[in-house]
Amino acid sequence: MSSVNSSPVVDATDARILLALADDPRATVLALAERLRLSRNTVQARLAKLDENGALGSFERRVDPGALGYPLTAFVTAQADQHRLAEVADRLKDIPEIVEVFGLSGQTDLLVRVVAADTEDLYRVAGKILDCPGVERTSTALAMRELVPHRLTELLRRAAEKGARGARPSHAGRRGRD
Amino acid sequence: MSSVNSSPVVDATDARILLALADDPRATVLALAERLRLSRNTVQARLAKLDENGALGSFERRVDPGALGYPLTAFVTAQADQHRLAEVADRLKDIPEIVEVFGLSGQTDLLVRVVAADTEDLYRVAGKILDCPGVERTSTALAMRELVPHRLTELLRRAAEKGARGARPSHAGRRGRD
DNA sequence: ATGCGAGTGAGCACAATGCTCACTTGATGG
DNA sequence: CCATCAAGTGAGCATTGTGCTCACTCGCAT
Numbered sequence: 019m020s021s022v023n024s025s026p027v028v029d030a031t032d033a034r035i036l037l038a039l040a041d042d043p044r045a046t047v048l049a050l051a052e053r054l055r056l057s058r059n060t061v062q063a064r065l066a067k068l069d070e071n072g073a074l075g076s077f078e079r080r081v082d083p084g085a086l087g088y089p090l091t092a093f094v095t096a097q098a099d100q101h102r103l104a105e106v107a108d109r110l111k112d113i114p115e116i117v118e119v120f121g122l123s124g125q126t127d128l129l130v131r132v133v134a135a136d137t138e139d140l141y142r143v144a145g146k147i148l149d150c151p152g153v154e155r156t157s158t159a160l161a162m163r164e165l166v167p168h169r170l171t172e173l174l175r176r177a178a179e180k181g182a183r184g185a186r187p188s189h190a191g192r193r194g195r196d
Numbered sequence: 197m198s199s200v201n202s203s204p205v206v207d208a209t210d211a212r213i214l215l216a217l218a219d220d221p222r223a224t225v226l227a228l229a230e231r232l233r234l235s236r237n238t239v240q241a242r243l244a245k246l247d248e249n250g251a252l253g254s255f256e257r258r259v260d261p262g263a264l265g266y267p268l269t270a271f272v273t274a275q276a277d278q279h280r281l282a283e284v285a286d287r288l289k290d291i292p293e294i295v296e297v298f299g300l301s302g303q304t305d306l307l308v309r310v311v312a313a314d315t316e317d318l319y320r321v322a323g324k325i326l327d328c329p330g331v332e333r334t335s336t337a338l339a340m341r342e343l344v345p346h347r348l349t350e351l352l353r354r355a356a357e358k359g360a361r362g363a364r365p366s367h368a369g370r371r372g373r374d
Numbered sequence: 375a376t377g378c379g380a381g382t383g384a385g386c387a388c389a390a391t392g393c394t395c396a397c398t399t400g401a402t403g404g
Numbered sequence: 405c406c407a408t409c410a411a412g413t414g415a416g417c418a419t420t421g422t423g424c425t426c427a428c429t430c431g432c433a434t
Contacts, residue, residue: 027264028263059414073263074258082251085250086351087204121342160302165281170259226421
């Protein structure tokens with residue numbers, strides 16, 4: 019089954035829906051259907067399945083930390099006792115300004131994404147990280163500029179075009195009467 | 197004007213709305229109002245202002261790259277000719293797998309967040325980054341584990357509690373008749 | 375005291391939702 | 405070859421939600 023691709027959970031049609039939604043987050047299902055030349059029913063079903071599958075993350079992702087009063091973003095890389103990574107992660111969870119933490123391969127064990135109200139705040143948070151038992155060394159880098167703002171659009175576009183071979187089946191629908 | 201706090205764009209009430217929305221992204225304005233004991237009118241106005249202000253980011257933020265067929269995340273740090281940073285950023289924009297790029301303070305000039313279908317894919321993308329004129333050195337670290345998944349909840353909670361001093365004004369509304 | 379900004383319940387026309395239906399279509403497979 | 409199946413489609417319908425405007429009431433600053 020399947021041919022070249024694994025099962026991406028999100029097929030070309032889903033991608034088109036997501037793309038349209040990215041363009042206008044507040045669009046109604048009806049509007050999307052119209053825009054994509056799909057039936058309202060289809061869009062509704064797709065969307066339902068989409069967030070059942072967890073393809074749609076939480077809503078907080080859309081909140082801008084800057085608007086919340088934390089205009090600064092920094093990345094703190096940390097080396098830690100690898101036997102205690104879970105323990106460290108647990109402690110980091112308790113620091114609200116920590117927005118995301120990854121366990122990395124390579125020299126650096128942890129990448130910690132931090133937001134802060136100002137540089138003093140940042141300094142304080144950096145200190146807290148270093149204070150976590152198991153953390154051996156940290157290095158803080160301030161995000162000066164968001165050179166490429168977070169985007170999945172390019173990927174979505176690619177996924178959308180994968181099945182859109184110019185062909186538009188356009189079958190079905192018209193039953194007997196007209 | 198203002199007193200202790202700067203203007204956070206998002207006040208306690210806004211934060212509560214956002215929080216409720218984070219808990220249930222598909223909640224209707226009506227449901228939110230009921231849940232927060234606010235009038236539908238208020239919630240609607242707040243939300244409208246919220247995304248006018250740009251406090252709400254794009255929708256694509258909510259799409260999971262994994263579901264799109266890119267289960268791997270990696271962070272590529274790069275050193276580059278600082279005079280050509282803009283140029284480099286421009287080239288990076290053309291690589292779809294690049295999801296986010298920050299200009300950093302410190303030894304490392306660039307932090308590039310990459311998603312990939314598999315390790316080979318990742319290798320290819322890393323190569324592309326290194327090939328950008330102006331990029332001098334790169335170092336790739338695979339994100340092995342998301343120790344703390346992206347969250348703003350803690351910050352939102354803090355913002356929400358800032359003004360929620362147990363007091364519930366509950367004023368207004370009841371005009372003459374009842 | 376007065377005006378302003380923000381919140382509130384009410385009301386209303388219109389649109390969207392959630393759902394089911396009968397139907398078609400393209401693949402799958404007996 | 406015909407049956408079945410998953411997915412799509414337009415239609416219809418009752419229920420909800422939306423977008424909007426009102427008149428009004430607070431708290432606050434002028």
